[in-house]
Amino acid sequence: MNTTARTLDDMIAVVREAIERVAPDVDAQAIPLAAEYRQEAELDSMDFLALLAAIEDRTGVAVPELDYPDVMTIEALARYLVDRDSA
């Protein structure tokens, strides 16, 4: 859906923005890249689905359930999106 592949920093910004969209009371900038954002932002399973839907809206990448263990930190999720974005 985009012509130029996005960088890791771009995707980190996308992820943080999506977290704030799902949890407006959370400052996603304050969540360390290597921390488990679901705990940090107190996202339950419904919030997590909303987060993945928001990310799919922005990137076209739908993270399947099987890959959930690979996207538990902001950095891991952003890397995952970069890999699929250029694919």
Next chain:
Amino acid sequence: MTATIAADHLFRMPTLGADMDEGRVAQWLVSPGDAVARGDLVAVIETDKSDIEVEVFEPCVFEEFLVDIGELVPVGTPIARIRPLGPESPVDAVLVEAPPVDAVPVDAVRMDAVPPVDAVPVVDARSMPTDRRMTPRARRLARDRGIDVAALASGGPITGDDVLRLEAVGHVEAPAPPPGVEGARRRPETVRAAIASLMEKSWRSIPHYHVSALVDVTEAEHRLAEYNRSLPPSERVLIGALLDLAIARAAADVPECNGWWREGEFVPAPAVDLGIVVSLRTGGVLVPTIAGADQLSAAALMGRLRELVERARRGRLRGSDLGEASITVTSLGESSARTLAGVIHPPQVTLVGLGGVADEAVVRSGEVRPRRIVHATVAGDHRAHDGLSGAKLLDRLRHHLEDLP
């Protein structure tokens, strides 16, 4: 939910939940002279517990508003003058009325009538001039952090970032509420007070029994993973939705658990209207209702759940989300806590509490096996039914889960 209007062409303060005595118009979503169709959202009503978007159920024209924004009025007070539309509307018909719960079609909620979140101008009835617009995020932030936004320069709508900036520079103390607007309301506290009142009434009047069972969700999780594999996140179903649906279907099988205790006797409900306890990020809970839940597919129930949770957490439930429940379910979600022996929401007679899903060692055919287990606990009103009925409800829950999704 009761009739709010009648032959006199008046739109009255609706009852939005059994514990509501009064409310205020936080915002009109129509202007005088606007014609509206069945299902259109016309106002945001502020109650103790949350803001609720109210629909009309007959076409009409809104002619004149009869109360001020933020004015606290008892349920039943005329808040607007209206004129019915359409030849099919007899002049003395009930014009605007919440339908009986069992008559609310599941898809009656018009999603297309919802403006995008950030486009909704919201007026904070507490301290805002009525023409001041705030985004929902701004409003929530201001409320939760106790920030008075009156100090912000006028201009476009106040955004969440404006509020955060204001907080960063240190905010001015909120002015005293205008006379008549009793007690500038901090939502979390009033949510707390509403829960306190309901639970106190429950524990004082209902002799509770509790009965518990282990529900093996191993196979259901496998089927669900298969079901979700090819679906985008927005269409995936959660195990919690399957459990809710299994409970609704079980309630249909055990009618003595599904209904109300009224004036000394049990009144069975004509349908399974499932109350769902939704915890709010700011603390407290709201309990919207899924009408006719036992009749839904897993995907349809999940869809309802998704929109209810989203609207409850956004503080914008609708009148039609708050029909009277016949049985309620409450869940600890992914918590590591395992057992929830809950408190019944009167006048209902049953509440089902679900703990978090976890691995447990279970003996099957003489062997110890790891299984995925949820502890389900029925809280029953012992005046209306006995522990055996609660046990039967749990048996039926397990049975129905086998067919899901």
